Amino acid sequence: MVKFENVTKKFGETTTLDSVSFEIEKGEFVFVIGCSGAGKSTLVKLILREYLPTEGTVTVDGIDLLDLRRKEIPDYRKKIGFVFQDFKLLTDMTVFENVAIALRILGEKQEDIDERVETILDLVGLKDRKDFFPSQLSGGELQRTCLARAVVTDPDIVIADEPTGNLDIGIARQIVDIFKKINETGKIVIMATHNFEIVNEVEKRVIELENGKLVSDKKKGKYHIS
């Protein structure tokens, strides 16, 4: 469903991804790990079609992202739920409105929006915080709001770029537990992280990047810090 074929991404003379190839099937949970500057965020942004590969092809659900026209990008992105390290919530909207906006973009009816947002806020444990503004929430709550917004549209793929980066380990575990629940519904979850502790606890497929190169792709098991 997500396929990288010899993907290279360069910014000027700097290569951030170097001939990376892998394939992710439906229902997989994949960690993309590596130190800062390894190319994790670039990989994630290539899937989101924020960047285009310099060489190679990125295919998502049979669509070659190079063939995607500018006006087709919004529709493509609606299939993907994205969780950001810095949350990217709209500060003048409540938790409820921040989650609901993803459905409004899809043109859903207000009754459906109310019902689905309530359900998803219940799933991420934020039902009692629905009228709070982002400035009134803790880091964990912000991340759960971002997660709720990513999955409320029922996307095929959920991508997270360092979702636990700003959180303590306890809260990070709660977030990863929600990702696991989402993955159990058959969705692809791709999580870019450098939190090896979490990676070892969850024991899912691990793609490791180092200086833009794919150095290992372990189907399952613990990741051992070398």
Added chain:
Amino acid sequence: MKQHFRTAWKHIRRSPYQSLAAILIMFLTFLIATIFTLVAGGSQIVLRYFESRPQVTAFFKDEATAGQIDTLKAKLIQTGKVEETKFISKEEALQIYREQNKDEPLLLEMVTANILPASLEVSIKNIIDIDQVAGVLKNDTTVEEVVFQEDVVEALYRWTGSIRKIGIGLISVLSLVSFLIILVIIGMKITIRKSEIEILQLIGASNAYIRAPFVLEGIIYGLSGAVLAWGLSYILLLYATPFIIKFLVDIPVLPVPYYFILIVLGIEMLAGFIIGSLGSFIAVRRYLK
């Protein structure tokens, strides 16, 4: 759509001074447009009033016969430049004199029909031909004196032309300024909400979805400016009505028909809609590109 309206309203509330500036410039543009429209319309009525009145009057010598007067009338009609002629006999002239001086018994006693001349009032099709028609009358041997209001009508022509030209020029410049100000203000608002737009793009919002509240905001500015300016102009017109009537006496400029007032409102709202929507649309389009 309701959601977009809510967002547009929120944008307006969040930056009230920018919004006020946009509405004020639109208001000023439409205020001047309405005033010039009313003045231009009014001056057109004044001009038509003067045009419809006999522009040349020829007073006959006492010895002029009915036959000679008929010949002169025929000669005038033959020129093809005369709309109509009206003969005023000595007796009719006395009637008019009596009517005009009914409150002055002394003046009435001293005047009889014999001392008042018979006259011919001539209405001209096109005011440009006034000299030629007056010339025909002056050259006729039966005519004692020719009186015509060349200066008044010509001056009015010049004035209405100037008012129209100044109005069109001023409205065009102000419309352009309004358009540019909407463009700049919406552009500033987009810059302030840059990160919000980026987030919306990342979660799959189409350009149309992002654009809608900004375009609605521009439309709100345009319509508010148009309606407020129209309202104030109408109030000013009602306030000035007694003074205008007193000044123009017999000229039927007022009341301005309701349909005319409503047409002005309709046109201004349409113009406000176009300026507001186009300005904001271009501002967002430039950013989204």
